[in-house]
Amino acid sequence: MVKIESLKTKIESLGTSTGKIINRSEDYPDIFHLPVAEIMDLFRTSGILLFKGFGVTHNQMKKFAELLSSNLVEDYVRPRVDEDQFIHFVDPGMGDLVVHSEHAYSPFRPDVIWFCCAVPAAQDGETIFCDGLQVWKELSEETKQLFLAKKLNFVYESIPSEIFKRFISPDATIADIKLMLDNLEGVTYQINQDESIRMEYACSAVVKTKYGNYDAFANSLLPQYAGAGKAAFADGSLVPDAVIDEIKKVTDKLMGKISWESGDLAMIDNSRFMHGRREFNDEKRQIFSTLSNL
Template structure:
């Protein structure tokens, strides 16, 4: 089935519109893949999706689904499937970020499903990391090109058992080695983690520098969890400029029930506006594309 589309912002994002009461599973696969590669994220709207069609549709386009081991938020498992997760369990704003950019193993793509939108607010926000880089001032381009970020975390026993889904520190050790995370095990069985990576990454085609990181929510929500590699501070002035760029180039998704959002996590940063409606229910899948990418 041919795909009807509409631009979601000036440069990135396309909305797939249902004109003939079609089933999402009948949409032309190649066209979806080409749109995704060009536009970075796609919103599928008005297709009467359930969790089951969401699962089938995402299974048809993705592989290597992750269960969020190593992720910092609490997420609920949906329908007993460990690769379908709720978004986090609080209502505050989350600044723009690449998913799990505080470790080596990132999901290359993300899927969101709106089971229940908030009655107001709670929009998901998105921006193009290539455009983010282009909009940075020359000094910040130079600074982030020269200096990598250092993420640090301290987890007590209870916290690392939850985050790494194991009681066995040897398993944590293996995960950390795989993820280039520096692990220190303390006498009280708490752990300290450290991860160094750049904020600017080349695009998958190698042509475009892309600003994508977990820096903004880390600075916004937690104290002393991210620095430059040389331990120098990422100052409030730097964070202000980044937030100002983010505000300028952000696209908002005001959720409708049944919406599906497909996101390139190597190019697009996402976040969300605060909300108060406790019925807001958005699901997430973390995976890789099941097509050349």
């Protein structure tokens, strides 16, 4: 494991979490001077890194993500920046976003979500985060048993085939899409008459972390519940409201936040940490994201 002392800069804790803030220093005038092996070591144990003072732009975020990842992952939901396939504007709107793991409602969940800030909101608009490892430890035994016994279920009535082509190739056929879907765990589907796809995705709310293979409550349950006013398990039963309340209580208690400054870069382990956003009221706020696998 890396000794923090071997990094020639000030490392601070990110609030009370295991996350770390890595500050710019004379030895590391920009992020590309940082030693990749040491940074990855630190990331494995801390789960969130916040790079401060480096003045990171969205293009640098992408380059740095490429350097540390095996591949970048296209975000099929968010609008692209400068037509770049891998740099995106974060979720539109200014409202609260409850904590979730990125794309955990689909079989295309990336290992890491990266955020960089060009313009912070004048007030509020922090990115919030919660360590799924801690959440899992704090949930009641009864709730844990429920999530170990039952899978969450996400239903999509009509996904355009174009979305799936992005994961194969632009000229992929329906047969190619079927072949891909047949090989994805938790997926059941039907091809609609207009060649869109009805898909159900069943997955556990508790996942194994990429590093250490620990149990983590890291999923997309809360946004699903917030959006529909209910969330169903794969067996058709509903997640009880009392369980949702318990999750909210535990996640609220463990919540950390990133108060953005221009040029900040965050790297979040999506197999362990959930993230969200606090409400704000400032149209100038500009945060970008990139997804990658390690």
